Amino acid sequence: AQTVTQSQPEMSVQEAExxxxxxxxxxxxxxxxxxxxxxxxxxxxxxxxxxEAYKQQNATENRFSVNFQKAAKSFSLKISDSxxxxxxxxxxxxxxxxxxxxxxxxxxxxxxxxx
Amino acid sequence: xxxxSQHPSWVICKSGTSVKIxxxxxxxxxxxxxxxxxxxxxxxMLMATSNEGSKATYEQGVEKDKFLINHASLxxxxxxxxxxxxxDSSFYICSAxxxxxxxxxxxxxxxxxxxx
Numbered sequence: 001a002q003t004v005t006q007s008q009p010e011m012s013v014q015e016a017e018x019x020x021x022x023x024x025x026x027x028x029x030x031x032x033x034x035x036x037x038x039x040x041x042x043x044x045x046x047x048x049x050x051x052e053a054y055k056q057q058n059a060t061e062n063r064f065s066v067n068f069q070k071a072a073k074s075f076s077l078k079i080s081d082s083x084x085x086x087x088x089x090x091x092x093x094x095x096x097x098x099x100x101x102x103x104x105x106x107x108x109x110x111x112x113x114x115x
Numbered sequence: 116x117x118x119x120s121q122h123p124s125w126v127i128c129k130s131g132t133s134v135k136i137x138x139x140x141x142x143x144x145x146x147x148x149x150x151x152x153x154x155x156x157x158x159x160m161l162m163a164t165s166n167e168g169s170k171a172t173y174e175q176g177v178e179k180d181k182f183l184i185n186h187a188s189l190x191x192x193x194x195x196x197x198x199x200x201x202x203d204s205s206f207y208i209c210s211a212x213x214x215x216x217x218x219x220x221x222x223x224x225x226x227x228x229x230x231x
Contacts, residue, residue, distance in 0.1 A: 035219070043206060045159075045222035091158060100172070101147055101212055103220060105158045 006106035023092030031097035121223030138209030144189035145211035
């Protein structure tokens with residue numbers, strides 16, 4: 001079975017500081033993708049970053065980067081220079097290659113940013 | 116590009132009625148769309164995978180007769196909640212991929228369903 005676990009229900013960060021959100025996953029498959037999605041109060045789902053499991057290099061998108069540890073099945077998200085607009089729910093998700101494209105989401109981490 | 120439109124954004128109806136939610140890919144063709152359900156402060160739970168021209172694939176525990184899914188064209192999938200009851204009240208979100216299903220999914224803005 002494919003599972004995604006986010007053990008931090010809530011996190012808080014000071015504006016301009018750095019915060020790391022944790023995610024672990026479990027799968028027996030070798031080909032998969034991992035994602036971080038952001039859901040602000042508007043509830044729109046916004047793709048933050050995507051990582052292909054076969055790539056050793058960690059994905060980076062501006063202030064967002066991941067620490068992908070395949071052996072440990074860990075996929076954490078680092079947000080640098082946090083901004084007030086980063087406050088949202090963050091969901092980690094996995095997608096198994098060639099299994100129809102469905103996403104399995106973690107429980108989510110609610111991030112608050114203090115001015 | 117890659118816009119997914121969901122309608123309506125909010126609907127309130129009486130218990131026992133049926134409600135239809137539409138999910139459209141505006142600028143691309145989507146052979147596969149996905150329907151999720153989200154309770155307050157919780158994660159997205161996949162309900163079903165909607166395939167154009169064929170029957171939807173439902174996740175375990177999702178009532179097929181309660182949640183009817185139709186994917187009649189490459190740009191439209193609908194979810195009908197039949198004989199809705201208060202426990203069906205939730206936030207429903209659809210998504211679609213551009214091209215291959217392993218591409219990142221683009222989400223609609225969701226529908227807030229409230230059953231009185």
